Amino acid sequence: xxxxxxxxxxxxxxxxxxxxxxxxxCLPLYITAIVFFLLMxxxxxxxxxxxxxxxxxxxxxxQKPLLAPAGGNNIxxxxxxxxxxxxxxxxPIPETFPRKVWQTWKVDALAFEERDLGRARTWTAKxxxxxxxxxxxxxxxxxxxxxxxxxxxxRPDIVxxxxxxxxxxxxxxxxxxxxxxxEGGVYADIDVENLKPIDRWLPRRFEEKDVDIVIxxxxxxxxxxxxxxxxQKSRSFCQWTFMCKPGNPFMLRLIDGILEWxxxxxxxxxxxxxxxxxxxxxxxxxxxxxxxxxxxxxxMSAREGREVTWDTFHNLDEAVLVKGMLVLNVEAxxxxxxxxxxxxxxxxxxxxxxxxxxxxxxxxxPRHMHPAYGEVEKCNWNAECVAMWDVNTAAYEKLSEEDQAxxxxxxxxxxxxxxxxxxQEARFLDALEKQEAQKPVFDPGPQLxxxxxxxxxxxxxxxAGAGVLDAAAPATVANAGLISLPLQAAAAxxxxxxxxxxxxAAKVPVADDKTAKDASADGKSEAAAAGKSxxxxxxxxxxxxxxAGFGAS
Numbered sequence: 001x002x003x004x005x006x007x008x009x010x011x012x013x014x015x016x017x018x019x020x021x022x023x024x025x026c027l028p029l030y031i032t033a034i035v036f037f038l039l040m041x042x043x044x045x046x047x048x049x050x051x052x053x054x055x056x057x058x059x060x061x062x063q064k065p066l067l068a069p070a071g072g073n074n075i076x077x078x079x080x081x082x083x084x085x086x087x088x089x090x091x092p093i094p095e096t097f098p099r100k101v102w103q104t105w106k107v108d109a110l111a112f113e114e115r116d117l118g119r120a121r122t123w124t125a126k127x128x129x130x131x132x133x134x135x136x137x138x139x140x141x142x143x144x145x146x147x148x149x150x151x152x153x154x155r156p157d158i159v160x161x162x163x164x165x166x167x168x169x170x171x172x173x174x175x176x177x178x179x180x181x182x183e184g185g186v187y188a189d190i191d192v193e194n195l196k197p198i199d200r201w202l203p204r205r206f207e208e209k210d211v212d213i214v215i216x217x218x219x220x221x222x223x224x225x226x227x228x229x230x231x232q233k234s235r236s237f238c239q240w241t242f243m244c245k246p247g248n249p250f251m252l253r254l255i256d257g258i259l260e261w262x263x264x265x266x267x268x269x270x271x272x273x274x275x276x277x278x279x280x281x282x283x284x285x286x287x288x289x290x291x292x293x294x295x296x297x298x299x300m301s302a303r304e305g306r307e308v309t310w311d312t313f314h315n316l317d318e319a320v321l322v323k324g325m326l327v328l329n330v331e332a333x334x335x336x337x338x339x340x341x342x343x344x345x346x347x348x349x350x351x352x353x354x355x356x357x358x359x360x361x362x363x364x365x366p367r368h369m370h371p372a373y374g375e376v377e378k379c380n381w382n383a384e385c386v387a388m389w390d391v392n393t394a395a396y397e398k399l400s401e402e403d404q405a406x407x408x409x410x411x412x413x414x415x416x417x418x419x420x421x422x423x424q425e426a427r428f429l430d431a432l433e434k435q436e437a438q439k440p441v442f443d444p445g446p447q448l449x450x451x452x453x454x455x456x457x458x459x460x461x462x463x464a465g466a467g468v469l470d471a472a473a474p475a476t477v478a479n480a481g482l483i484s485l486p487l488q489a490a491a492a493x494x495x496x497x498x499x500x501x502x503x504x505a506a507k508v509p510v511a512d513d514k515t516a517k518d519a520s521a522d523g524k525s526e527a528a529a530a531g532k533s534x535x536x537x538x539x540x541x542x543x544x545x546x547x548a549g550f551g552a553s
Contacts, residue, residue, distance in 0.1 A: 090153045091182065091247030095209040098246065099130045100185030101198070104175055109134050119355065122194040130186075130198065140175055147182045161259055164274040169365065170262075173287035176239070177255050184246035191355040192241050201243065201351055202326070203319050212324040213250065214243040215296065216333035216351075217313055218289055220340040221381045229368050229376050230386070232281065235310040236289040237296055238333040241352050250325070254295040261286050280367040300325055315341070339381035372396055372407035374415070 101123045105112075109120060109132075124132050135143055144162045148155045158178070165171045176187045186198055202208060218238035224230040244251060265286070266273045284290040300308040303323035312320060316329040330342045331349035345353050367375045373392050379385035396404060 090252075093212060093245050093247040094184075096245075097208065097243055098183060098185040099127075099198075100183060101127060101130050101132045102135070102176070102179050102183070102185055102187045103133075103190050104135045104140070104172055104179075105190045106137050108136050108138075115357070116190055119191060119193045123188065126194050126197045127199075135175065135179070140171070144175070144178060148178065153182070157259060158255065161262060161273055164272060165262075166274045167276070167278060167283075167364070169283055170278070170287050173239070173283075173291075174255070174258060177251055177258070180242075180244040180246075181248065181251035181255065182246060184244050184248070186243045187241065188352065189240040189354070191357045193353040193355060194351075195345065195353055196351050198243070201328075201332075206319070206321060206326060210324065211321065211326045212245045212248050214326045214328065215239075216242070216328040217316055217330040217340070218334045219381075220314055220316070220330055222310060222314055223383070224381065224386070227386070229281075230381075232285055232290050235314075236293045237327070239289050239292040240354055241333045250295070250299045253299065254292070257295055258287050258291065261291075278365055280365045283365050296325065337380075370396070372404065372411050374411065 103120070103123075105116065109117070112120060120132070120134075123130070141163060145159055146152060148158045148162075150156070162171065162174060162178075165174070180187055188194070201214060202211065215237045217236075219234060219236045221230075221234045224234040227234070262273050262276070265276050265278070265282075269276055278286065285294075297308055297310070300322045303325075308322060312322070313327055316327065319329065320327045328351075329349055330337075330340050331347045332351045334340070334354065335342050335345050335347055335350040336353070343350070367377055369375055370389075370393050373389055373396070376386060376389045379389060396407065399407075
C-alpha cells in the first residue's frame with residue numbers, strides 16, 4: 001500500500017508546520033523592521049548620553065580654548081557656531097531681567113555691621129520693586145546643591161568642586177556666576193553702593209529683549225598691556241557688579257572654564273582642588289576680572305563670528321551692544337578710581353559706588369612684592385610711577401648686598417609709618433562719621449570743632465570726648481593704641497644705614513613720655529618715591545583709592 005504524503009510542506013521543524021505560509025514569507029521583513037527600530041533607539045540613547053557627558057566636562061569636541069587677552073590662563077569656551085544640542089542652555093532665557101538683587105557675605109542681612117547695612121539699604125530704597133537676597137557662608141552650599149544637584153540641573157561636578165574649595169575668594173567668584181546662571185538679576189559685592197535705580201541702567205535706545213547681560217569696563221589701560229606684572233590686568237570688565245538673565249549660556253561656559261582651570265591647577269600642584277595655593281594674579285586670571293573678561297571677549301567673538309578685541313571698548317563713551325552683551329563705559333560701575341578716565345561718582349553715567357572695604361582676601365593671596373620697592377599696583381596706573389618702579393627694581397639687582405639691605409630697611413620704616421598714619425586717618429573718619437550721625441538736623445555742628453580736618457590729627461583711642469591726638473602730642477596711656485613699636489624697630493634698623501637727615505618724611509607717635517618728634521626726612525630717596533601711593537580716602541569724596549582696579553572683589 002502506498003504511503004500517504006504529508007498534508008503540510010515538508011520540514012523537519014515543528015515551527016514551520018504551525019506558521020502559515022503568508023507569515024513565513026513576511027517574517028524576514030518583520031525581523032528587519034524590528035532590528036532597524038532597535039538600532040535607531042540605541043543610537044538616540046547613545047547620543048543623549050554623549051550630550052549629557054559633554055555638558056559635564058571642561059573640554060569637548062565642540063569646544064575650543066581661547067587665550068586670555070594678555071597671557072592669562074586659558075578659558076574654555078564652547079564653539080557656539082555649531083548648532084547642536086550641546087550648546088543649548090538648560091534654563092530658558094526670559095525676555096526681561098529678573099527683578100532681583102543678589103549679594104553674598106559672611107553673615108545674613110540681620111547681622112550686618114552698620115556700614116554694610118547702610119550699603120544694602122541703598123539697593124532696597126532705590127529699587128522698591130526688587131527682591132533683595134543675601135547668600136552667606138551658612139547657606140551657600142545648600143543653595144548650590146539645590147540648584148546644581150540631582151534635583152536641579154544635575155551637575156554633580158559643579159557641586160563637588162564647590163564643596164571642595166577652601167579659598168574664600170574663589171568660592172565668592174564662582175558663587176556669583178552660579179547665581180546669575182540659575183536665577184539672574186543684579187549681582188553686587190557687599191561693599192557696593194547703589195546710586196541710581198536699576199530700571200535706569202539700560203539705555204533707552206536698547207530693547208530689553210535684545211540684551212541678556214549688562215557689564216561695565218573696570219580697567220582701560222592698554223598701554224600697559226606688555227608690562228610683565230600689569231599686562232594681564234590692564235584691560236578688564238567689572239565683575240563686582242553686573243546684571244544678567246538666567247540661563248545665559250555665557251555664564252555656564254564661564255563656569256565650565258573655571259572648573260577646567262581649577263582641575264588643571266590641582267593636577268599641576270599634585271593636590272586636591274581644596275588644597276591648591278594661589279597668588280593674587282592667579283586669582284584674577286582664574287576666577288576674577290581677568291577670567292571674566294577673557295571669557296566675555298571669547299563669547300562675543302563666537303557670537304559675532306569674528307575676533308572681538310579690547311579695541312572695541314577702549315575709551316568707551318557710549319554703551320556698546322555685541323550680540324546680546326551690553327558693555328557700559330567705565331563710569332557706570334567703576335567711577336572714581338583715579339585711572340582709566342573713570343571720572344567721579346557725580347557723573348550722569350555713574351550707577352554704583354564701590355567702597356573697597358571687602359577686599360581683605362588679598363592678604364591670603366599676595367601680590368608680587370619687591371623687597372625694596374613693594375607693589376607696582378600702588379602706582380595706580382600712573383605711567384611715571386610705573387616707569388620709576390621698573391627702573392628702580394632693575395637697578396636693585398645690580399646693587400651690593402649692603403646697599404640692598406639699606407633700601408629694605410628704609411622701606412620697612414616708611415611702610416610702618418604709612419600704616420600708623422592710615423590707622424590715625426581711619427579713627428578720625430570713624431569718629432567724624434559718628435558725630436555727624438548724632439548731630440541734630442538744626443545744629444550747624446559746633447560739636448565738630450574739636451576735630452581737625454588734618455588727617456595727621458586723629459581721635460584718641462579713649463573714645464568720645466577724649467579729644468584728638470596730634471602727631472606732636474605727648475604719648476600717654478590714652479593714646480597707647482596709636483603707638484607703633486614695630487615702627488620704632490624699623491626706624492632703628494634704617495638708622496644703621498642712613499643719618500637722620502635722610503629718613504623719609506613721616507609724623508609718628510613715640511612710645512615714651514617725652515614730646516613726640518617728627519622723623520626728619522627730605523622725601524627724596526628713591527625708596528620713598530617708589531613706595532608712595534598717593535592713596536586718598538573715598539568715603540568722603542571722589543578721589544583715587546590705592547590699588548583700585550586691581551581685582552578687588
